Amino acid sequence: MLFAQRATPSQCRVLDDLTMALNGGRAWSISTTLPTAAQARCYRLKSAISHKHIFKTSLKKTLEAHRVANRASVIRPVYAYNSPSLGVYRPPLLQEIQKLPLAQSTTNTPRRKKPKPEKQTPKLASRVSLSAQGDRAAQHPWLDLVQSRRKDQNGMARLDAEITALAEYLQPSSSENVAIARIVRQISEQVSGVVPIPPQLVGSRSTQTAFSSSGIDLMVRVGDENFSASGQRALNTMTSKTFTGIIQGLEAAIRQHPDYDEFRILPAKSATLAMIHKASSLPINIFCGNKSPSSDDFIKTSLAGTPSLRPLYMVLRSILESRNIFGWETASVGSYGLILLVTAFLKQQNAQFQQQGLGEQLLALLDTYGSSLDLQTTGVSADPAEFFDFASVRHKYETAQHPHPVLVGQRALLRFKANASKRSNLPAAMHLCIQDPTNYLNDVGLQCVRTAELQKIMSSANIGLQLAARRWDGDGSILGQALNANFDEFQRIRTSLSV
Known part of the structure; x- marks a missing residue:
């Protein structure tokens, strides 16, 4: 269908045809884009197919004539931007907005304070490296x-x-073993008010397979119904959530001692308190358990055989x-x-x-x-x-x-x-x-x-x-x-x- 008659600007505003509403002049332009159904109401419809486009003896010619008629250009009005009609809203362009003078503010804008950097969690003490790289010479x-x-x-x-x-x-030498025993005893005294049983030395230090640079592993025994040496009943079997509470209590108690630093609770099935001994930089790990690690018993048996x-x-x-x-x-x-x-x-x-x-x-x-x-x-x-x-x-x-x-x-x-x-x-x-x-x-x-x-x-x-x-x-x-x-x-x- 061809649209022949021009619509008025008021009709275009009602139909929200922004392209036509922004141009209120009398200029005409040729558009190859077909209007929508709502825009088509702005025009008086005129049949684009006449009797001369129908060939009774040839269906092929008739279809081709219809295609040509349907592809014909649609004439629609475009209003000139420089001379809009009355009542037509013309939105300001971006260039005009940028040319407007900025209003001077009478109040001083407060400066934003720079956010304080978050306190980073201290890294765990890494294993002592024996690698001879860089400036480190090989030694024997x-x-x-x-x-x-x-x-x-x-x-x-x-x-x-x-x-x-x-x-x-x-x-480790005998003097080093004495120093390790002193550290364990010091920690036991510090947490005596949190757990009734002193932490037990486990891992390589207990199986005699440790290096002098090996860390210290301590286990807090829980779930034992026997009485401790002090006459107090040991802790009952608890869930991992309760284990975490015990570890948090141990951390709060040991933090008060100046010889230990870089505390961190490692989340796992059973929470572990990791820290270091300041003087020696040895890593110390404390965790809860119901019994001594079975791996320690196996290692001791294998060493004996x-x-x-x-x-x-x-x-x-x-x-x-x-x-x-x-x-x-x-x-x-x-x-x-x-x-x-x-x-x-x-x-x-x-x-x-x-x-x-x-x-x-x-x-x-x-x-x-x-x-x-x-x-x-x-x-x-x-x-x-x-x-x-x-x-x-x-x-x-x-x-x-x-x-x-x-x-x-x-x-x-x-x-x-x-x-x-x-x-x-x-x-x-x-x-x-x-x-x-x-x-x-x-x-x-x-x-x-x-x-x-x-x-x-x-x-x-x-x-x-x-x-x-x-x-x-x-x-x-x-x-x-x-x-x-x-x-x-x-x-x-x-x-x-x-x-």
């Missing part, structure tokens, strides 16, 4: 403890002596720390997981292997976990001591009438890796799988996602130690070829505890 302080040997001793005997000396150097476990663990941990690939904060294996790795390896060896020197045992350990096994697909179990994968677990299930809980746990841990692989979660699929002997469904190595890098470091350390032992000429350190460490911070902590 354990050589002072190496017993004098004959000049004709071979490199492997020298490596045995260095491993023993390094383990002796890293473990395998004497070489402690020195091998300390040397292997030092090598990993010097490469910045030890601990959960580096997405690697922790102390408990590393102890389980060494324990699983030693328990699978025969009595003849146990009689070999520490150097040969260390090289065999590094070769097994660095080259022989693929730890991305193979799990490690310390009790019973074995390595397991999908094939071995499937075979045991087929032959066992009643699967042992150990086997059930191994299948669950491997299924977790398989499901992670299906979901393209490669870090979880390739993590280091270590079955917890105290809870078969617990994966101790779940946080270690740098499995491939961990194996490469063990493999390179094995090759480096073998070459150094073979080329040793009676001078220098063999263990230093794999342990490129700096002990300045380690020695500072040791000195602060000995004062």
